[in-house]
Amino acid sequence: MSIARAGGAGATRACPHCREVVLESAAVCPACRHYLRFGADTDTAPVAAITPLTIEGSIRHPPEGDPWEYTVVVTIRNDRGEEVARKLIGVGAMYPNEQCSFTLSVETESVRTKRPSRGVVRH
Numbered sequence: 369m370s371i372a373r374a375g376g377a378g379a380t381r382a383c384p385h386c387r388e389v390v391l392e393s394a395a396v397c398p399a400c401r402h403y404l405r406f407g408a409d410t411d412t413a414p415v416a417a418i419t420p421l422t423i424e425g426s427i428r429h430p431p432e433g434d435p436w437e438y439t440v441v442v443t444i445r446n447d448r449g450e451e452v453a454r455k456l457i458g459v460g461a462m463y464p465n466e467q468c469s470f471t472l473s474v475e476t477e478s479v480r481t482k483r484p485s486r487g488v489v490r491h
Contacts, residue, residue, distance in 0.1 A: 379392040383397040383404065386399050386400035387404040390404070393479050398475070417475045417477040418476065419473050419476075420474060421473065422472070423471070423472045424470070424472075425470055426468040427470075428460070428465070429463060429464055429465060430464065434462050436461065437459070437462075438461070438468070439456065439458075441454070
């Protein structure tokens, strides 16, 4: 994960409901979909989210054959190709003539951060 200072863009916290790591700016947990805060945040003001990446696909087991086992893993790499996060999402089995669908999406949003006022020096 990216290293970000508290209150800055990319800063994270744990969801109090499911304990997943979420962005501090999130009003709703993307994992459990519980509300995290109800009022407007004065430090950050997120704008509309966009989804620059969505991958959707499905696999079907042939009508004959032994069951298949599957593992879903997501890996995030930075611009230098270094792995910054790797997460096992789920595992399962598929039996003859069964189908599973998978969707991966990346949501982004711009965050305006509060800047210190000019002329004020803080030490």
